[in-house]
Amino acid sequence: MVSETRNQSKNVCVIGAGPAGLVAARELRKEGHKAIVLEQNHDIGGQWLYDDKNVEGEDPLGRNPFLKVHSSVYRSLRVASPREVMGFTDFPFLIKKDRDMRRFPSHVEVLRYLKDFCEWFGLREMIKFNTRVQHVGMLDRNGVCRNDLKWIVTSKEKNCDKFVEEVFDAVVVATGHYSQPKLPSIKGMDTWKRKQMHSHIYRTPEPFHNEVVVLVGNSFSGQDIAIELVGVAKEIHISSRSLNTITEGLSKVISKHDTLHLHPQIDTLEEDGRVTFKDGSWLKADTIVYCTGYSYSFPFLDTKGMVVVDHDRVGPLFEHTFPPSLAPSLSFIGIPKKILGFPFFESQAMWVAQLLSGKKALPSWDEMMKSIKELYHSKEVAGIPTHDIGDFEYCDKYGENVGLPPLQEWRKVLCVTSIVNSIVNLETYRDSWDDDELLQEALKSPHFTQLGLED
Numbered sequence: 001m002v003s004e005t006r007n008q009s010k011n012v013c014v015i016g017a018g019p020a021g022l023v024a025a026r027e028l029r030k031e032g033h034k035a036i037v038l039e040q041n042h043d044i045g046g047q048w049l050y051d052d053k054n055v056e057g058e059d060p061l062g063r064n065p066f067l068k069v070h071s072s073v074y075r076s077l078r079v080a081s082p083r084e085v086m087g088f089t090d091f092p093f094l095i096k097k098d099r100d101m102r103r104f105p106s107h108v109e110v111l112r113y114l115k116d117f118c119e120w121f122g123l124r125e126m127i128k129f130n131t132r133v134q135h136v137g138m139l140d141r142n143g144v145c146r147n148d149l150k151w152i153v154t155s156k157e158k159n160c161d162k163f164v165e166e167v168f169d170a171v172v173v174a175t176g177h178y179s180q181p182k183l184p185s186i187k188g189m190d191t192w193k194r195k196q197m198h199s200h201i202y203r204t205p206e207p208f209h210n211e212v213v214v215l216v217g218n219s220f221s222g223q224d225i226a227i228e229l230v231g232v233a234k235e236i237h238i239s240s241r242s243l244n245t246i247t248e249g250l251s252k253v254i255s256k257h258d259t260l261h262l263h264p265q266i267d268t269l270e271e272d273g274r275v276t277f278k279d280g281s282w283l284k285a286d287t288i289v290y291c292t293g294y295s296y297s298f299p300f301l302d303t304k305g306m307v308v309v310d311h312d313r314v315g316p317l318f319e320h321t322f323p324p325s326l327a328p329s330l331s332f333i334g335i336p337k338k339i340l341g342f343p344f345f346e347s348q349a350m351w352v353a354q355l356l357s358g359k360k361a362l363p364s365w366d367e368m369m370k371s372i373k374e375l376y377h378s379k380e381v382a383g384i385p386t387h388d389i390g391d392f393e394y395c396d397k398y399g400e401n402v403g404l405p406p407l408q409e410w411r412k413v414l415c416v417t418s419i420v421n422s423i424v425n426l427e428t429y430r431d432s433w434d435d436d437e438l439l440q441e442a443l444k445s446p447h448f449t450q451l452g453l454e455d
Contacts, residue, residue: 008358009033010169013153015136015300017127018046019342020334021174022118023088024349025126028172031353037123038155040070040132044118047071047176048111052203060197061290062181065299066132072178072200072221072294073107076228078430080104080220080422081340084442085415088342089404091117092448103439104430130158136171137302138326149329170329170356173298174345177335180297183290184216188269195287199225202289205232211286214239214275216266222291223250223426230257237261237275237283249426296335303330313386315376318368319398320387321348327362328355338390340415343407347395350402360401410442 010033014024017039028035041049051071058069079086082103087093093113095101100109118124132155139150151171156163181198183189189196199221205228212235215222222238229236236259240246243264254260264278269288276282296309307314307323307330318324320335333348334341354360362368379386389395396406414435421429442448 007032008356010356011167012036012170012172012356013038013136013151013166013168014172014174015133015153016046016174016176017041017044017129018048018174018176018334019114020176020345020349021046021172022114022123023342023346024172024174024333024352025123026121027346027349027353028356029126031357031359033353033356035126037127038131038133038153039127039129040158042129044124044127045071045111045114047073047178048107048114050075050107050111055201055203058201060195060201061183062198062200063183065180065297067179067200069201070176070179074199074203074221074225074228076204077107077224078102078104079107079110080418082414082418082433082439083109084439084448085340085411085418086110086342087113087447088117088346089447090450091120092451094448094451102430103433128155131155132158133300134163135302136173136300138304139167149326151329170331172331172333172349172352173301174333175298177296177337178294180295181290182293182295184266184292186266186269188271191271192269192273192288193271194273194285197287197289199289199291200294205229208233208287210234212283213237214266214283214285214288215291216288217241217291217293218246218250219291219293223253225289225291226260227253227427230260233259235259235261235283237263237285239263239266239277241265247423247426249422249424249429253426315386316369316372318362318372319401321351322355322362322368324362324365324368324372327368328352331355336387336389337385338388339395340407340411344395344398347399347402347404350404351398354402408442408445408447410438410445411447413438414442 012028012033012035014021014035014037017037021037025035025037043049049071050073051069054069083093083105100106134156135154137152139152151168152165153168154163154165181200208229209232211233213233214237215226216239218238218240226236226238254262266275267278268276273284274282275285296314306325314335321331323330331352333345392412417435421433
């Protein structure tokens with residue numbers, strides 16, 4: 001929807017300098033706003049800023065609302081999607097000499113890409129590092145319409161006792177959703193005497209040398225950690241919520257290694273170290289690692305109940321971005337899952353920036369709430385979490401709000417073929433593929449030649 005009011009410059013606080021926060025800062029500045037990014041760490045990158053120095057001081061199960069460690073990246077992690085599909089629309093993820101040139105590079109190369117992005121667009125000057133946001137609240141909502149809301153942001157610099165309060169016209173929450181551990185509820189979990197931890201603080205396999213390890217969950221991190229522990233741990237036991245969801249690729253890996261075993265869900269944990277599974281089988285373990293995913297968490301945000309986190313849902317949010325009672329002065333970038341993250345964050349950032357400037361307008365409150373209720377119903381009928389997208393058509397339709405063209409067909413196909421390859425060839429898909437013809441087509445496309453920097 002196009003607005004008749006234009007060129008309103010707003011004072012905006014962006015929380016987080018990961019991919020979502022960086023592209024938000026760029027789009028806000030491009031649209032004429034004054035934006036500042038508050039980042040709790042010493043550098044940009046968010047989840048991609050590897051941290052192995054502070055995990056010792058973290059609660060191993062991550063039960064504190066304000067975590068010491070933001071990143072859940074482990075040392076050996078490589079991306080699950082090929083680099084050519086990952087980049088922002090106007091800044092391709094190019095191969096650079098003397099760096100990690102693999103199609104599926106390590107987390108280190110993703111951080112370098114984000115640093116390149118930050119430098120190319122001159123974003124570092126907009127970021128205040130080592131600054132943790134403690135509280136975000138409305139200045140005074142009485143009699144104020146949502147378009148005129150202001151926000152008080154309270155922050156604190158590292159190694160400083162002083163709290164700083166600043167007033168902003170708008171706040172963009174871009175803090176990611178791969179930090180706050182989600183834990184299962186297992187009988188005996190609170191009294192089990194041996195080591196328990198969430199994969200959030202897993203970094204290397206060496207501490208598990210000659211141990212019997214139970215991994216709870218078999219998604220991306222569970223699979224990666226299981227493969228990495230082979231040859232280090234004495235035994236690795238994967239506990240899966242449903243044995244029917246085991247992929248062909250994981251089955252191949254398990255059949256290859258005598259020390260790798262598959263079990264159903266855990267039934268109980270005993271104080272003597274015993275782990276009993278739903279089928280009655282049991283073993284004694286040294287360590288349990290919960291690879292059970294992450295929860296949405298915004299411990300700093302006070303909306304007087306107008307935005308709540310309920311299990312895997314942040315809501316109500318129109319198009320996963322805007323709370324109808326508070327938008328556009330409050331928005332969230334990076335809530336959806338199962339998307340091509342960077343380009344989607346870009347379209348979100350553009351929409352937020354253009355709404356704040358008055359170039360675009362949101363539908364009415366009633367229309368937004370109707371859309372949200374329809375989304376909830378469709379997801380519940382399909383049995384899919386609210387913010388799981390997995391749909392290129394939705395991403396293209398979202399981009400239409402700000403005039404972005406659909407994602408390139410090669411980007412979509414390369415993404416799907418890599419997923420299919422990973423399902424079948426879990427151990428090798430990052431280094432062996434059969435889509436070279438389409439890859440060459442992609443590399444010759446305007447997306448990769450637009451900057452004139454390709455090697």
